[in-house]
Amino acid sequence: MSQSGAVRAIYTTVLQLYLLVRGKLSVENVGRRLLDFIEATGGIVKLLFEAMLALPRPPWRIRLILHQAAVAGWSTIPLIIISQGFLGAITVMEISFQLERLFHNVQLVPGIAALLSFREYGPSVVAAMVACKVGAGFTAEIGGMKTTDQLDALELMGVNLVHYLVVPRLAACVMMQVCLSIIGVFCAFMCGWLVNIFHSNFQMYLGTATSYVGWPDFINLMFKSLALSWIVPVVSCYYGMRAMGGAQGVGEATTKAVVIEILMIIIGDFTISAVADRLISAVI
């Protein structure tokens, strides 16, 4: 009896799924998806430009900016330290393992590890961590305000929403993310040394690393994290301000915002690292 019930349940759900998939692939649905994509892209870019235009406008809300900086920067430091520390340790471990197989030589390990952490993990993984910690919080906060009609109340009071909500978050995130990247790279570097402690003392580690990493890489790190830092506040605020349908809508908006942020960070990271070298070699 229970066996036939299970079979029937499977049959009905498979049928439902088939109908669902067929509906998903219809022309109408694909077109709607495309329109949604274009609308979201346009909305995010528009919000970014509005926020950048509103940034230098007079009522500078220093207190709000400092509050958001505490939320986005100070409370994210433990997460950054832990994740970047483990990442630095993993990098050194893996690269020494690989180089031992390739060249039978582990002296270059700190150089490659520091290079990778400066050029790659420093900006992009810190941005992804900030998206997980801060972006989800921003979307939930603004989405909660939207579903309880607080945004409409603000607008009725004559407050510019972009200026009041987005600009402090954007300014705080842009400032804090550069600082967090530098802290993260430092942590990755030190934890890498802790793993490499049997192969080199700190003098050797630092010497090998600094012979491969220099000021250009540091500037690369700063500019890359600067270029990736607008994504988290703008996308979070965009999806938070469009959240609909109560608590469930806020949850959906949060999920969507975090996923799109991480995706944009990965794609932007690839674009920057593919273009940067060409650009530098073209300029020099």
Add this chain to the structure above:
Amino acid sequence: MSRLGRLLEIPFMLVGLFFTWFGPFLHELGGMVLFGAKVILHVPRRPFEWGELIVQLYHVGVKSLPIVSLAGFFIGAVVSVQFNYALGLFEATQYLGGMTTSALLREVGPAVIAVMIAGRIGAFVTAELGTMRATEQVDAVRCLGANAIQFLVVPRFIAVVFMFALLNMLGLVVGAIGGAVAAWLVADMGLSYYFASIRSLAAAWALFNGATKGVIFGVMIATICCYKGMTSEGGTEGVGKAVNQSLVISAIAVFFSDYIMAGIASITFEVAERLLYFDGLLK
């Protein structure tokens, strides 16, 4: 005397501080482990919720396909571009394919895909369970005499673990292709030149390593997200907080266990390689 007393107080204060920071952490950790054990014990129990399981598999797996393949492609491309630069410093770009594919299959792919999927699936599961709890649907299920864990958590747990393993493999394969494409287009390297070094450097053992990581990350993320969803408190605001916390804890857990597994892998690698290749088991 009083100064000495104050000095003597310092170690006790430090111990107290340690426990005020560490106590909640241990509490959470123990709660998660007990919850995970309970869920795993509930998995083989009858009746199985087949319909719910299939719906969850669809929601968790099929809907994440485009995101995971896009992210995997670009992760592979990024690794390839960066290794091209790093190996170029040593004039060793002939090893680019092997190094990229090996690093991708072992480390970068599983970890970044895990963070990505934690953002996509984990937040979804936490938000759904948390909303159910905030609107007292969990209590309603319990009142109706059903086991809430068996009815609500087990299908999601199985779906996340199973689909995570599959999506991880998909991401790794797409990432390997992405690395090759980036080496071809960005680094101007011939594809045959790229693929030549893969076979000697990235063996089946690397893929096995990545797949194992996928399974372990899946179990951890499923446990964390279901636990955070089922224990969220404070109404709808608590749901947002729970989602945020589950994302952060998942990321920390992924990096921590990645570190431990990388250590185990680098220790056991030689033994495994000797067993698999030189003793002729996989030749």
